[in-house]
Amino acid sequence: MEIVEDVVIVGAGIAGLATAVALKRVGIRALILERSETLRSTGSALTLFPNAWLALDALGVSHKLTSLYTPSSRGSVTTVATGAVQEIFFSGNGSKAQGPRSVHRKALLEALAQELPEDSIRYSSKFTAIEKQEIGDASICVLHLEDGSTIKSKVLIGCDGVNSVVANWLGLSAPIHSGRAAVRGLSVFPQGHGMKQEINQFVDVGKRAGLIPLNDKEVYWFLTCPEGENMARDPELIQKQVIEEYAENFPSKYLDVVRQADLSTLTWAPLMFRTPWNLIFRNISKGNITVAGDAMHPMTPDLGQGGCSALEDAVVLGRHIGSCFIKNGDVLVAEDIARAIDGYVKERRWRAAWLITGSYFSGWVQEGGSKWWMRFLRDVIFYGFLFSKVFNAASYDCGILPSVSVSASGDLQYSSNKSD
Numbered sequence: 001m002e003i004v005e006d007v008v009i010v011g012a013g014i015a016g017l018a019t020a021v022a023l024k025r026v027g028i029r030a031l032i033l034e035r036s037e038t039l040r041s042t043g044s045a046l047t048l049f050p051n052a053w054l055a056l057d058a059l060g061v062s063h064k065l066t067s068l069y070t071p072s073s074r075g076s077v078t079t080v081a082t083g084a085v086q087e088i089f090f091s092g093n094g095s096k097a098q099g100p101r102s103v104h105r106k107a108l109l110e111a112l113a114q115e116l117p118e119d120s121i122r123y124s125s126k127f128t129a130i131e132k133q134e135i136g137d138a139s140i141c142v143l144h145l146e147d148g149s150t151i152k153s154k155v156l157i158g159c160d161g162v163n164s165v166v167a168n169w170l171g172l173s174a175p176i177h178s179g180r181a182a183v184r185g186l187s188v189f190p191q192g193h194g195m196k197q198e199i200n201q202f203v204d205v206g207k208r209a210g211l212i213p214l215n216d217k218e219v220y221w222f223l224t225c226p227e228g229e230n231m232a233r234d235p236e237l238i239q240k241q242v243i244e245e246y247a248e249n250f251p252s253k254y255l256d257v258v259r260q261a262d263l264s265t266l267t268w269a270p271l272m273f274r275t276p277w278n279l280i281f282r283n284i285s286k287g288n289i290t291v292a293g294d295a296m297h298p299m300t301p302d303l304g305q306g307g308c309s310a311l312e313d314a315v316v317l318g319r320h321i322g323s324c325f326i327k328n329g330d331v332l333v334a335e336d337i338a339r340a341i342d343g344y345v346k347e348r349r350w351r352a353a354w355l356i357t358g359s360y361f362s363g364w365v366q367e368g369g370s371k372w373w374m375r376f377l378r379d380v381i382f383y384g385f386l387f388s389k390v391f392n393a394a395s396y397d398c399g400i401l402p403s404v405s406v407s408a409s410g411d412l413q414y415s416s417n418k419s420d
Contacts, residue, residue: 001149008153015293015310016159017112022318033125044186044265045220047102047304049394055311064111071099075199102212138334156289164295175272175298181227183268187260235263276353284345297352302363312398320344
């Protein structure tokens with residue numbers, strides 16, 4: 001069986017769904033191929049900074065979530081060895097979201113998926129090969145699926161995660177191991193947890209942990225630490241290992257939350273990242289094929305920008321392809337599409353490289369050790385001076401999409417609103 005599509009997106013995670021929504025907003029239908037049998041919701045929650053909310057505003061989705069989750073305006077960092085507490089404050093850039101909001105990952109995915117037609121996602125779809133065919137002046141992407149079917153598309157966007165097949169086809173090097181791992185979970189307090197809406201972090205030599213309330217009864221928590229050879233994989237053993245080994249010296253406030261964990265939400269995974277020079281000097285696109293989200297820029301979680309930057313990617317890619325589509329009278333012209341994707345790559349390459357670098361540096365500073373100069377670098381330089389600048393970078397505005405309106409006759413009309 002052979003299927004022909006205008007745009008195929010590989011992966012129904014945050015980047016894939018958001019990109020499909022962005023394209024839909026400008027009048028382009030995309031088919032999403034997802035390996036799983038249902039919508040993926042790996043990971044209990046994530047924190048979205050102002051740049052993510054600006055992207056969600058552009059996608060027309062933010063209102064679904066802002067009414068459910070409260071922003072955090074402040075937080076604290078406790079040095080476990082000394083008990084010293086460093087207060088931190090979040091300030092917005094004039095957007096609706098004045099501080100970061102942590103949301104259920106499933107809620108975000110569902111909010112995006114609900115914006116798409118029901119037949120937009122094809123589940124249990126595993127492809128085995130990518131090839132390009134030249135038909136006249138046009139270049140067509142051909143995907144061969146495991147079930148024997150073939151899909152031809154004018155545009156292919158890989159949003160297939162850290163171990164992206166599309167990124168590998170483009171020639172990007174595989175992500176490398178940071179030497180650290182992260183455990184994440186959600187704890188439920190039926191009678192209420194009584195915590196303020198603040199982001200509380202705890203740092204020790206090589207370790208960093210955090211508590212972030214999602215609502216009155218649920219708390220998202222995490223721990224990053226060096227990855228050992230004997231890390232458990234069973235959720236109950238993961239919880240026990242965190243309490244008795246990795247966070248045994250952490251404040252009781254943190255340990256009490258971990259003890260209340262919903263074991264079904266626990267995940268433990270190595271922290272991978274793509275080197276920034278790999279993004280700068282390698283191909284992020286070839287003609288009408290490109291990548292977005294973790295497929296482009298996997299990074300450590302120390303700036304909380306993985307999901308946020310994926311949403312930025314979606315808006316920028318939607319804007320470039322959408323503007324090209326509109327200019328050509330609602331037609332995807334191969335030559336112009338390649339230029340549009342090249343424009344997307346140029347806009348995102350250095351931003352993504354900076355976020356990867358900043359995330360790695362942030363993790364190194366925060367977990368660097370207990371020597372006086374490391375404490376000075378962390379408490380005085382990073383939290384006292386650099387943190388506000390880092391947060392301002394998380395208030396980045398990725399721009400808007402070309403707007404689509406409906407005329408009195410029912411025809412779609414476009415305006416050339418554009419933000420570069």
